[in-house]
Amino acid sequence: MGGMGIDAGFGTSFSSRFIAQVKFEGVHLPIITLAYAAAILRKAGHEVHVIDQARQDSEQPEVLAEVTALKPDWVVAATSFAYIRAELQYLAAASRACGCKRLVFGATACHFASDIMALGLADVIAHGDPEVAIGHLAQGTLAPGLSGVLMAQAGSSPPVLHAAAPGFVQALDTVPWPDWNGFEIQRYGYFPLLKRRPFLTMLASRGCPYACSFCPYPVAQGAPFRGRSVKDVVAEASFLVKTHGIRSILFRDPTFSMDIGRAKDLARGLRDAHLDLDWGMETRLDRLDDELIDLLGESGCKSVNFGVDPIDEATREASHRRACPPDVAAARIARLERRGIATAGLFVIGLPNQSEDEMRRTIEWIDTLEMSFVNYELATPFPGTPLYDQAITQGWTQALTLQQLLAGAPKLQFNGAMGLAQMKALQDQAFRRFYAKPRRVVKDLILRQFFTNVRFFSRSALRFALRELRAA
Numbered sequence: 001m002g003g004m005g006i007d008a009g010f011g012t013s014f015s016s017r018f019i020a021q022v023k024f025e026g027v028h029l030p031i032i033t034l035a036y037a038a039a040i041l042r043k044a045g046h047e048v049h050v051i052d053q054a055r056q057d058s059e060q061p062e063v064l065a066e067v068t069a070l071k072p073d074w075v076v077a078a079t080s081f082a083y084i085r086a087e088l089q090y091l092a093a094a095s096r097a098c099g100c101k102r103l104v105f106g107a108t109a110c111h112f113a114s115d116i117m118a119l120g121l122a123d124v125i126a127h128g129d130p131e132v133a134i135g136h137l138a139q140g141t142l143a144p145g146l147s148g149v150l151m152a153q154a155g156s157s158p159p160v161l162h163a164a165a166p167g168f169v170q171a172l173d174t175v176p177w178p179d180w181n182g183f184e185i186q187r188y189g190y191f192p193l194l195k196r197r198p199f200l201t202m203l204a205s206r207g208c209p210y211a212c213s214f215c216p217y218p219v220a221q222g223a224p225f226r227g228r229s230v231k232d233v234v235a236e237a238s239f240l241v242k243t244h245g246i247r248s249i250l251f252r253d254p255t256f257s258m259d260i261g262r263a264k265d266l267a268r269g270l271r272d273a274h275l276d277l278d279w280g281m282e283t284r285l286d287r288l289d290d291e292l293i294d295l296l297g298e299s300g301c302k303s304v305n306f307g308v309d310p311i312d313e314a315t316r317e318a319s320h321r322r323a324c325p326p327d328v329a330a331a332r333i334a335r336l337e338r339r340g341i342a343t344a345g346l347f348v349i350g351l352p353n354q355s356e357d358e359m360r361r362t363i364e365w366i367d368t369l370e371m372s373f374v375n376y377e378l379a380t381p382f383p384g385t386p387l388y389d390q391a392i393t394q395g396w397t398q399a400l401t402l403q404q405l406l407a408g409a410p411k412l413q414f415n416g417a418m419g420l421a422q423m424k425a426l427q428d429q430a431f432r433r434f435y436a437k438p439r440r441v442v443k444d445l446i447l448r449q450f451f452t453n454v455r456f457f458s459r460s461a462l463r464f465a466l467r468e469l470r471a472a
């Protein structure tokens with residue numbers, strides 16, 4: 001999460017623009033909650049039609065026509081910080097055209113729930129695990145006041161929100177597996193970290209007890225770690241391989257190996273199932289040990305994403321980021337790479353208390369690590385996170401209103417220890433420095449699926465060149 005909400009670029013230099021193009025071409029993740037919604041609703045006997053309109057221009061009439069032609073009773077939709085204006089307007093148009101009701105989920109919709117309800121822009125907002133509200137929709141038991149369900153008091157005009165506590169599913173094995181029928185699975189991918197397709201995502205756990213101040217995960221999923229059983233996770237992965245021919249899976253858990261013993265059992269389960277499957281996950285370096293890393297390598301794990309911490313303890317503490325000591329982090333990264341697992345370090349630029357000097361020293365240290373990839377994002381105070389509250393209290397940003405988002409000005413401003421321009425300049429330099437070293441690119445290109453890489457990068461380079469020519 002970063003980039004002030006909608007800034008998908010990585011800087012202005014040539015190499016930064018090319019990295020942004022590669023990411024756009026290679027990374028297309030499905031919204032797994034929609035597949036969970038399809039499963040829950042179909043299980044209850046409802047007819048479900050799936051439309052994935054990500055990356056489409058919602059203002060095109062034919063995009064809206066597809067929904068309205070179906071005349072649905074309900075539309076279940078994902079919302080985001082970056083595109084909430086277009087999403088809510090789109091749903092309002094659908095509702096006017098065919099009278100459908102709207103159940104939406106997403107952290108930003110939750111944060112602005114009162115205003116969204118007052119304006120009549122949604123009928124239900126899921127609060128906590130969306131499956132709770134979707135379950136009530138499936139069973140016909142939606143009502144104001146239920147945990148996990150934000151909706152208006154019956155008969156209130158204009159609609160007045162009946163606030164309710166978030167709803168979290170404790171026994172995650174009871175949630176039906178995502179139903180991918182109707183999704184265009186061939187469109188999804190996670191290149192270059194997971195190169196084989198077809199590709200899908202899974203969730204083996206939810207929640208994260210760490211409280212990094214910038215992170216929306218604990219806000220959306222709660223602090224307690226909730227894990228599915230190893231048997232259920234391995235059975236779902238086997239089902240995806242056998243039914244959809246899936247060759248790569250990305251686990252989108254906030255911290256996959258929070259419980260190291262369980263993560264070892266998961267790796268053993270996937271290894272012993274002999275699925276011919278590549279998989280990846282995101283975790284913290286301090287939630288890995290040597291035995292787990294070796295098991296990951298044996299089980300087909302091909303990519304691990306993790307946060308890279310600032311080098312100075314004071315900066316880490318200012319973001320409530322408990323760190324892995326630098327020497328331990330370096331050793332774990334090197335071991336992952338030796339086991340054939342591509343490592344991707346995620347770094348946040350411009351955290352509270354971070355000086356430009358500290359940032360530069362951290363970038364220099366990151367450059368010594370044996371990582372395959374890095375991603376630098378700008379510290380972003382998303383509504384609902386502790387960083388957002390801190391940024392308002394300290395005067396680093398102004399509180400956002402729904403009206404601003406609906407007026408089409410969703411960019412957050414953030415001027416903490418560093419100004420936005422300074423953060424962007426550092427981001428640009430950091431990318432150039434890391435990816436300018438041919439050894440990294442050569443290592444990944446040659447050692448991991450050479451022909452797939454050449455095909456992908458040739459296509460990306462061609463499209464990039466055409467775009468640059470058009471812009472010139």
Ligand code: SF4
Nearest residue numbers: 208210212215217254
């Ligand atoms: S450990 Fe990761 S998922 Fe958990 S709060 Fe920190 S950044 Fe978020």
